[in-house]
Amino acid sequence: MPRNLDLTALRSFVTVVDSGGVTRAAGLLHLTQSAVSMQLKRLEEGLGLRLLDRSARQIGLTGEGEQLLSYARRMLALNDEAVGRLTASDYEGEITLGVPHDIVPGYIPQVLKRFAADFPRMRVNFLSSNTRALLQQFDRGEVDMIVTTEEGCGAGGETLAEVPLVWVGAPGGRVWKERPLPIALETQCIFRPSVQRRLDAAGIAWLMRVETGSTRTVEATVSADLAVHAMLSGFWVQGTEPVDHGGALPDLKAYSINLYRGPGGLGEVEQALAGYLRDTYGALMQTAAQPRPSRSIAAIG
Numbered sequence: 559m560p561r562n563l564d565l566t567a568l569r570s571f572v573t574v575v576d577s578g579g580v581t582r583a584a585g586l587l588h589l590t591q592s593a594v595s596m597q598l599k600r601l602e603e604g605l606g607l608r609l610l611d612r613s614a615r616q617i618g619l620t621g622e623g624e625q626l627l628s629y630a631r632r633m634l635a636l637n638d639e640a641v642g643r644l645t646a647s648d649y650e651g652e653i654t655l656g657v658p659h660d661i662v663p664g665y666i667p668q669v670l671k672r673f674a675a676d677f678p679r680m681r682v683n684f685l686s687s688n689t690r691a692l693l694q695q696f697d698r699g700e701v702d703m704i705v706t707t708e709e710g711c712g713a714g715g716e717t718l719a720e721v722p723l724v725w726v727g728a729p730g731g732r733v734w735k736e737r738p739l740p741i742a743l744e745t746q747c748i749f750r751p752s753v754q755r756r757l758d759a760a761g762i763a764w765l766m767r768v769e770t771g772s773t774r775t776v777e778a779t780v781s782a783d784l785a786v787h788a789m790l791s792g793f794w795v796q797g798t799e800p801v802d803h804g805g806a807l808p809d810l811k812a813y814s815i816n817l818y819r820g821p822g823g824l825g826e827v828e829q830a831l832a833g834y835l836r837d838t839y840g841a842l843m844q845t846a847a848q849p850r851p852s853r854s855i856a857a858i859g
Contacts, residue, residue, distance in 0.1 A: 561604065565637055567597040568630040571609065574598065575627060576668065579617055585841030586668070638675035653827060656685040656692040656704040658748075659773055660793055661815065661839075669834045680827055689748045696818055703828065705835060706816045707748055707790065715816040718835065719842040721790045723749055723810035725801040728783035734801045738763035742776045742785035745769060752811050753788045760808040790815075792842065815839050 573583040574594065584591045602609050609623035619627065657666055670682055685692070689706040696704045711717045727734055739757065741764050743750040757764045767785035768775055780787045781797030788810055794800065801807065817835055819828060 563630075563633070564597070564601065564604070565634065567601040567604075569634055570594050570597040571601055572627065572630050572634060574610070574617065575619065575623075577664070582841060586838065588837075638671075639678070642675040642678045650679040651827075652681040652683055653831065654683040654685065654700070654702045655831065656687065656695060656701045658689050658692065658705065658707050659686045660789065661705065661707060662686055663793070663795070665838050669831070669838050672834050673831055676830060677827060682831075688744070688746045690746055693818075696820070699820065702820050703831065703835075704818050705839070706818065707813050708816055709752065709811060709813060711814050711816045712818070715818045716836075717814045717816050718839040719815040720812050721792070721815060721842055722812045723752070723788050724791045724794075725786050725803060725807050725810070726780065726789050726794045726798045727786045727801045728781050728797070729799045731783035731786075731801070733783045734786050734803055734807060738765045739807075740765055740767040740785040742767045742779040742787050744773060744776055745771050749788050749810075749813070756808040756810055762808070815842070 570583065570587060570589070573586055574580055577583045577586060580591050580594050580598075584594045587594065598610065605622075605626075607622045607626075608620050609626055611618040611620050611623075666684075670684065673680070673682060685695070685701060687695075689708060692701065692704045692706060693712075695701045705718070706715070725734065733740055739762055741753065741757075743753060743766070754764070768779050770776065776787060777795055777797065779785050786801060786807075787798065789798075790813060791800075817832060819832060
């Protein structure tokens with residue numbers, strides 16, 4: 559007799575993998591942790607297979623889990639496409655969304671995928687830049703909606719999450735012990751002035767290891783243990799990790815992830831996209847204390 563896979567359990571399985579853990583997945587799915595865990599358990603019991611490796615600190619996939627993940631993504635995509643096309647209202651057009659590049663991985667792919675399923679005739683023009691550039695484009699009316707990372711929130715904005723800034727470096731790195739302290743931050747990085755002020759206030763001499771507008775150059779410098787960097791908790795990339803400095807470096811500020819929407823807007827379409835962003839980044843309010851790499855098993859879809 560044929561056995562059917564539960565799409566709800568498959569969605570929980572994929573969300574746990576993409577988000578890096580049950581806690582974050584529960585927030586994104588608007589379920590309790592126990593409900594998500596029970597769905598995973600039923601899925602494993604139904605197949606008679608162990609899909610997740612829970613022995614390490616971060617959840618990983620077993621060989622069978624990797625195989626199922628591929629099938630699950632395709633099954634959910636087909637389901638969402640069918641539902642979207644059969645039930646979607648006749649919304650057509652485009653909307654422009656801008657998001658800082660450092661908070662895209664692991665979050666924006668979920669938003670865009672959900673929007674495409676619910677509004678298949680709408681096109682999202684997606685821009686990724688730094689906060690300063692996005693605010694300028696928004697003020698000129700070139701972008702319908704932007705997400706920013708700022709100290710506080712500007713007029714007309716909505717704060718989606720408050721996330722602490724943390725020191726990151728190469729895994730097992732030692733450069734954070736050097737004085738002057740080598741740091742690497744893009745020239746337009748919104749965190750740069752705050753980081754410099756904190757170091758100055760702590761009496762720690764520092765030097766800027768690279769002068770660049772390239773995120774990739776900064777990441778390469780940091781992963782090579784040539785400098786430390788400052789990133790929002792939970793958004794560090796592969797090849798870096800939080801610096802366990804034991805108080806040798808000053809604490810950094812918390813930053814707001816904000817949403818700005820243009821006047822007029824696109825009615826229900828804009829409201830829906832804002833809601834997806836609110837759900838996705840709002841989950842950080844509950845899980846900021848549980849950071850995870852943004853480009854690992856939990857990485858970009």
